[in-house]
Amino acid sequence: xxxxxxxxxxxxxxxxxxxxxxxxxxxxxxxxxxxxxxxxxxxxxxxxxxxxxxxxxxxxxxxxxxxxxxxxxxxxxxxxxxxxxxxxxxxxxxxxxxxxxxxxxxxxxxxxxxxxxxxxxxxxxxxxxxxxxxxxxxxxxxxxxxxxxxxxxxxxxxxxxxxxxxxxxxxxxxxxxxxxxxxxxxxxxxxxxxxxxxxxxxxxxxxxxxxxxxxxxxxxxxxxxxxxxxxxxxxxxxxxxxxxxxxxxxxxxxxxxx
Amino acid sequence: xxxxxxxxxxxxxxxxxxxxxxxxxxxxxxxxxxxxxxxxxxxxxxxxxxxxxxxxxxxxxxxxxxxxxxxxxxxxxxxxxxxxxxxxxxxxxxxxxxxxxxxxxxxxxxxxxxxxxxxxxxxxxxxxxxxxxxxxxxxxxxxxxxxxxxxxxxxxxxxxxxxxxxxxxxxxxxxxxxxxxxxxxxxxxxxxxxxxxxxxxxxxxxxxxxxxxxxxxxxxxxxxxxxxxxxxxxxxxxxxxxxxxxxxxxxxxxxxxx
DNA sequence: CAGTGGTCTAGACCACGCG
DNA sequence: GCGTGGTCTAGACCACTGG
Numbered sequence: 001x002x003x004x005x006x007x008x009x010x011x012x013x014x015x016x017x018x019x020x021x022x023x024x025x026x027x028x029x030x031x032x033x034x035x036x037x038x039x040x041x042x043x044x045x046x047x048x049x050x051x052x053x054x055x056x057x058x059x060x061x062x063x064x065x066x067x068x069x070x071x072x073x074x075x076x077x078x079x080x081x082x083x084x085x086x087x088x089x090x091x092x093x094x095x096x097x098x099x100x101x102x103x104x105x106x107x108x109x110x111x112x113x114x115x116x117x118x119x120x121x122x123x124x125x126x127x128x129x130x131x132x133x134x135x136x137x138x139x140x141x142x143x144x145x146x147x148x149x150x151x152x153x154x155x156x157x158x159x160x161x162x163x164x165x166x167x168x169x170x171x172x173x174x175x176x177x178x179x180x181x182x183x184x185x186x187x188x189x190x191x192x193x194x195x196x197x198x199x200x201x202x203x204x205x206x207x208x209x210x211x212x213x214x215x216x217x218x219x220x221x222x223x224x225x226x227x228x229x230x231x232x233x234x235x236x237x238x239x240x241x242x243x244x245x246x247x248x249x250x251x252x253x254x255x256x257x258x
Numbered sequence: 259x260x261x262x263x264x265x266x267x268x269x270x271x272x273x274x275x276x277x278x279x280x281x282x283x284x285x286x287x288x289x290x291x292x293x294x295x296x297x298x299x300x301x302x303x304x305x306x307x308x309x310x311x312x313x314x315x316x317x318x319x320x321x322x323x324x325x326x327x328x329x330x331x332x333x334x335x336x337x338x339x340x341x342x343x344x345x346x347x348x349x350x351x352x353x354x355x356x357x358x359x360x361x362x363x364x365x366x367x368x369x370x371x372x373x374x375x376x377x378x379x380x381x382x383x384x385x386x387x388x389x390x391x392x393x394x395x396x397x398x399x400x401x402x403x404x405x406x407x408x409x410x411x412x413x414x415x416x417x418x419x420x421x422x423x424x425x426x427x428x429x430x431x432x433x434x435x436x437x438x439x440x441x442x443x444x445x446x447x448x449x450x451x452x453x454x455x456x457x458x459x460x461x462x463x464x465x466x467x468x469x470x471x472x473x474x475x476x477x478x479x480x481x482x483x484x485x486x487x488x489x490x491x492x493x494x495x496x497x498x499x500x501x502x503x504x505x506x507x508x509x510x511x512x513x514x515x516x
Numbered sequence: 517c518a519g520t521g522g523t524c525t526a527g528a529c530c531a532c533g534c535g
Numbered sequence: 536g537c538g539t540g541g542t543c544t545a546g547a548c549c550a551c552t553g554g
Binding site for chain 4: 312313314328331342343344345346347348
Binding site: 054055056070073084085086087088089090 | 519520521522
């Protein structure tokens with residue numbers, strides 16, 4: 001740490017160049033550390049799966065104590081941005097199958113079973129956005145969207161119809177040279193370096209249109225669960241707008257608190 | 259704290275009576291502290307709204323350092339069991355209107371507005387449980403339930419029909435001498451000392467029965483959002499089984515992550 | 517074995533709320 | 536002014552992982 005023993009914090013740093021501001025009416029140190037690390041995640045200095053430097057190294061670099069770094073890291077672990085493994089290090093979270101399943105995909109079989117459904121692409125294009133898409137994805141004038149729809153099935157039983165819109169700016173070539181795979185979030189991350197960190201879902205009950213009824217093998221007008229989801233990056237930029245309409249005869253949406 | 263300065267932890271406590279086990283292949287100290295405090299919450303030693311002793315007092319009583327108490331308390335604050343106010347103290351969480359609104363009641367107007375709906379009781383009785391109720395509420399043979407149904411309205415527009423079942427054991431006289439008020443969780447807490455700390459919801463889309471359609475002023479067969487919720491105490495005992503069926507023409511269920 | 521994160525302590529000063 | 540929780544440091548030992 002290369003710092004002299006100090007009895008009083010107020011004088012301890014007076015002779016050092018401040019890598020981190022010494023907090024006169026400013027943010028707490030651990031939040032400044034948090035912000036610095038968060039910035040590096042946004043900038044892909046450390047990519048998903050990478051190990052961060054050890055707490056001691058970070059503390060030395062940022063000229064704070066190990067405990068302060070630890071508090072910042074623990075906060076980010078609680079947010080699911082990082083994870084730690086004793087004896088190994090601290091790592092940047094990835095969109096693994098497991099994570100997708102437990103963090104973002106909340107549909108389960110009525111027997112409690114949980115698995116990612118298969119997807120069948122219906123159509124996919126780059127095009128001009130609708131007014132809603134401009135609002136939701138916070139698009140600049142002239143910006144385009146990638147828009148596609150698909151049907152998702154559990155054990156070959158069609159169950160979900162969903163429409164997805166992405167800001168084309170973040171996903172060049174998508175929809176022209178590249179087709180979307182089943183696990184979208186991992187695709188966004190590994191191909192485009194865009195990591196989804198937050199999501200907000202608005203859920204309601206609707207009636208199946210004739211077209212949806214045909215795709216799902218149900219009657220027109222049957223009740224469907226509509227999940228309208230906005231996904232955002234760590235710094236709050238919109239990444240994806242998805243509207244899923246689900247036949248809940250054999251599945252339901254699960255929400256736990258506490 | 260009344261403890262001699264100690265250079266080595268392994269010998270520091272050898273001459274003291276252990277209020278807390280000194281962790282030989284046992285739980286970490288802060289988890290033992292957590293469990294002790296949790297126990298006192300379950301036993302209503304400290305009731306909702308009460309201030310806990312200060313960190314220093316707890317540390318002295320339990321013969322650990324203030325930092326260890328702090329970690330235990332912070333974990334429980336993260337779980338919403340406690341809250342802290344700088345300069346004042348640490349307090350046991352209550353089921354205030356605000357908390358009910360933001361933690362357990364996730365229905366919002368489509369304009370983003372959020373308020374608790376009014377309730378109209380339809381019927382209320384103490385009776386023998388159905389088989390499902392025995393399962394869900396983990397009832398002993400011979401145990402009874404309190405069961406009631408109500409219609410909830412936003413600005414006098416009926417919107418939700420819900421059926422609720424409680425283990426009668428936890429709520430004596432309820433349904434006979436006492437009628438349920440609008441804010442149930444606060445009622446459970448203030449009258450019966452039962453605090454809901456956890457909930458799990460299963461959500462699906464269903465069709466309105468003729469009876470529901472009449473109550474909500476919609477057509478039979480219209481889509482409703484069904485929320486099937488189990489509520490539990492801090493130590494996992496079932497408190498309430500509630501099935502709400504909501505007209506989502508003007509409202510939706512909100513779920514946020516990250 | 518060395519290096520990592522995990523637990524625990526002790527003690528400093530800061531910021532807030534109240535009398 | 537005093538007591539509360541909030542921040543920050545320094546340093547000890549524990550437990551796990553890998554070579």
